[in-house]
């Protein structure tokens with residue numbers, strides 16, 4: 001796989017799965033734009049990316065803000081002249097059972113995890129249409145496919161991402177744009193390291209391969225979807241979950 005000279009945007013690329021994706025795409029030769037709220041973490045990941053011999057650029061923004069997405073895309077075009085790959089990855093969770101979930105928990109998770117993805121696809125799609133090429137990869141979750149106790153907001157947003165992926169794949173297909181989603185199962189990131197050990201153990205027990213996934217497992221699949229090896233795949237949702245869903 002070779003992404004030399006490509007420009008890739010990774011939202012939430014400062015840490016966790018996003019940082020692993022950014023580093024993998026950089027390893028394959030792409031210049032990387034990280035869009036994140038966390039300045040310190042973003043600049044640390046940027047240094048690692050630059051050590052791989054490619055360019056890196058950080059935009060500090062809240063992905064749920066429509067105008068900030070437009071501004072970010074304009075500044076990336078100024079810097080790199082083009083965009084080839086968009087990885088929508090930034091996400092949050094604010095869990096609670098439905099009878100206790102507040103309006104704020106619902107709105108924040110939907111605004112970041114679903115509207116945030118729309119914002120960047122909306123800002124970039126005229127560019128992809130014009131250049132008649134592009135790759136969009138949306139990180140969803142197996143919980144968007146099966147639901148999850150205590151995560152009605154998160155699972156709804158993640159299910160929404162799947163509808164968004166399939167619709168945009170239909171709309172942009174004739175412009176040679178591939179739009180796919182990756183659905184991770186449980187992945188060992190900072191968020192999971194701090195989780196209740198009982199919850200962690202119960203989730204790990206569902207995984208037929210008997211181990212937690214690593215961020216690099218997601219990054220490898222995203223790299224495939226960002227490359228020409230997957231040129232005839234679009235509107236697809238690929239689970240990367242060690243069999244947790246089955």
Ligand SMILES: NC(=O)c1ccc[n+]([C@@H]2O[C@H](COP(=O)([O-])OP(=O)(O)OC[C@H]3O[C@@H](n4cnc5c(N)ncnc54)[C@H](O)[C@@H]3O)[C@@H](O)[C@H]2O)c1
Nearest residue numbers: 012014016017036037062063089090091141184186187189
């Ligand atoms: N870790 C898992 O087990 C798991 C499983 C399934 C899906 N996912 C999905 O993978 C993606 C990455 O998860 P992670 O575990 O690496 O999470 P993480 O919390 O470690 O990282 C998320 C990143 O997104 C950024 N971010 C959050 N809200 C933002 C906003 N409004 N604007 C800009 N940046 C923002 C954070 O600053 C952070 O850098 C998420 O979409 C998550 O839902 C994770």
